[in-house]
Amino acid sequence: MPIQLPDNPARSDVLAARPTLWTNPHYVRNAIEDAALPVRPSDVDAAQENWRRLAPLLKTCFPELKPDSGAIRSDLVPLESIRDALGYAGAEYGTVLVKADSALPVAGSIxxxxxxxxxxxxxxxxxxxxxxxxxxxxxxxxxxxxxxxxxxxxxxxxxxxxxxxxxxxxxxxxxxxxxxxxxxxxxxxxxxxxxxxxxxxxxxxxxxxxxxxxxxxxxxxxxxxxxxxxxxxxxxxFLGYSVAALELAEQLQARGIVVDADHPLFLYLPCGIGGAPGGVAYGAKNVFADNVHCFFVEPVQSPCALVHLMSDSEDLVSVYDVGLTNRTEADGMAVARMSAFVATVMRGMLAGVFTVDDASLFRWLRDAHESQNLRLEPSAAAGFAGPGFIASHPLGKAFRDRWNIADRLERATHVVWTTGGSFVPEDQFQAFLNMANEIG
Ligand SMILES: Cc1ncc(COP(=O)(O)O)c(C=O)c1O
The missing domain is CATH 3.40.50.1100 (Rossmann fold)
Incomplete structure (x- = not known):
């Protein structure tokens, strides 16, 4: 049975598979303190402790890990010349960084x-x-x-x-x-x-x-x-992913980047079933509380988190239920139905979801390669749309007004989480670049 999505400024774009931004009406302060959630902040601490205990074993199994740590970590790098290509050169885009899980050791993705x-x-x-x-x-x-x-x-x-x-x-x-x-x-x-x-x-x-x-x-x-x-x-x-937020906090601090009420942080997280972005978002809320705003990003034909969370339904709603196809070149995000567990945790904690079309993914993949030598797969490029939605889209403006951060954009930090790509073989990567050039 087709599902009727509720009235919402993003609804017609979602149904027509046009890139859009949905902001979550249930997004509240202190959501992480909800005792009814099936996960607790102390679980993130326990996961971090597990990673620490396992580090010597990881080092033994994976010699590619940095010898001193045994940790699976990625770099946090500033967005440089690609800012122009993306149209983010203006001061209103604040600081834009890439969290390069695309180059994570061991598996080449988040x-x-x-x-x-x-x-x-x-x-x-x-x-x-x-x-x-x-x-x-x-x-x-x-x-x-x-x-x-x-x-x-x-x-x-x-x-x-x-x-x-x-x-x-x-x-x-x-x-x-x-x-x-x-x-x-x-x-x-x-x-x-x-x-x-x-x-x-x-x-x-x-x-x-x-x-x-x-x-x-x-x-x-x-x-x-x-x-x-x-x-x-x-x-x-979920908890394995969540610890990434502690790593991010350390890296922001090392760069002297402050996150507080005056200096908001925005995270843009590519979403398939929701586990990876949900875990990172949960970890981030644990560290930065209400000073971080987490957005998922999904392909226009596979916005499973968007349609389910927008629907307000108890039962999971899939993209097929609203007439979308789940067809996308972004294989990591080609998921029609999100995780029920993640949906429960994210309900009050997720700022929103935006969607991107495949053509843009290929262009950003090429621009990121040409300007910063990043090697991404299509899913991993999705977050680049984030700063544009927040700074320039009318629904981004409404979000900023609602959260009282309209005047703080120049002091904001945007983190585009690039989630995979370093394992892509050369011929496949060239095919991605050719695709981008065909699109123009
Ligand atoms: C590159 C990439 N980004 C994002 C995701 C989304 O992760 P999740 O399915 O846990 O939401 C995936 C999933 O496989 C992926 O491969």
Whole structure:
């Protein structure tokens, strides 16, 4: 049954698949303090502690990590000459930075933060439960040959449009697990090939992401040796991502960038099912409270978070329910139905969602490459629309008035989260650039 979206200034653009901005009418101050939420600020602290404990093991498994930390971190870089190409040269755009998860080590996308975290936390729990790791024992024990031989009796399964599969597959194989990735039809061939080379079993579904996840879940349910990373419900994924906000806070501070009531921070987060952007947004609210405003960004044909949150429905609303196709070149965001868990957490915490068309993604991908040598995949370029929506769109102005920040734009900081791309093979990347040039 088609769903009727409520009256809203963004509705006609959403339904016509035109780029637009929806601001969340339920966005409130102190939303993170809501005791009814299924996640708490202390969970982020616990996740950070887990990352710290796992760092020596990560360093052993992934020599590409910086030797001193064992942390999966990305750079925060100022937007330079591309500001002109984007039309953001004016002072009203404040400071614009890129959080370059596109170059995250281990998996080349933001999914390293969630997928690697969940696999490693599971491995530690399993090893403790089975007596392979004693209290206080060196965590690097889990990379020893007998531990890997033990893990090889278990399979890690996941449904993915590509990047989560890469991150989970890489992490699982590094510890000796078997791995199965259920891919949606949007998955790019190079991602499938890379996984296959790693010894990961890839099951390609001739269906969308939601169906791939459902199939993966059914297979896992009947078998106790399969651990299923559930992108629709996983708290581990969410919390793995959330710690990125602490990293961001440290980097902003190191640059002398103040975030307070006079100096608002805006985050632009590409959204598929919502886990990655939701986790980062939750972590950011935990650190910066009401001084940060988090926006998701989605393709015009796949705005699953937008249509569900706009609908105010108890039941999940998909993009098909409102007549959209879920067709986009941005494979990481080709998701028709968002995570119910993330929807619950974001309801009062998300400032809004904006949409972008595929042609713009390719242009920004090219501009980011030409001006700053960033290597992005289409999904990862989506956040570049953010400062424009906030500073120039009428609904952005209404948002600024409502939040009393109309006069603070010059002092604001915008962070465009570029979420993936460094693993894209050269020929595929050239094809993206050709596509951009054809579009003009
Ligand atoms: C490059 C990229 N950006 C953003 C996302 C969105 O993450 P999520 O599906 O957790 O919302 C994905 C998901 O795979 C992705 O691959």
């Amino acid at each position: 999914k390293a933060r969630g997928g690697v975290y969940e696999v490693f936390v599971f491995a530690e729990q399993l090893a403790k439960r089975e007596g392979l790791l004693k209290e206080g024992q060196d965590i690097r024990r889990l990379a020893e040959p007998d531990a890997k031989a033990f893990f090889s009796h278990y399979t890690i399964a996941v449904g993915s449009t590509g990047n989560l599969g890469l991150s989970v597959g890489i992490a699982a194989r590094a510890l000796g697990f078997k791995a199965t990735v259920h891919m949606s039809s949007d998955a790019k061939t190079w991602k499938v090939e890379r996984l296959t080379r790693l010894g990961v079993e890839v099951v390609k579904h001739d269906a969308d992401y939601t169906t791939a996840v459902e199939n993966a879940r059914v297979v896992a349910e009947g078998d106790p040796t399969i651990y299923f990373v559930d992108d629709e419900q996983s708290r581990h994924l």
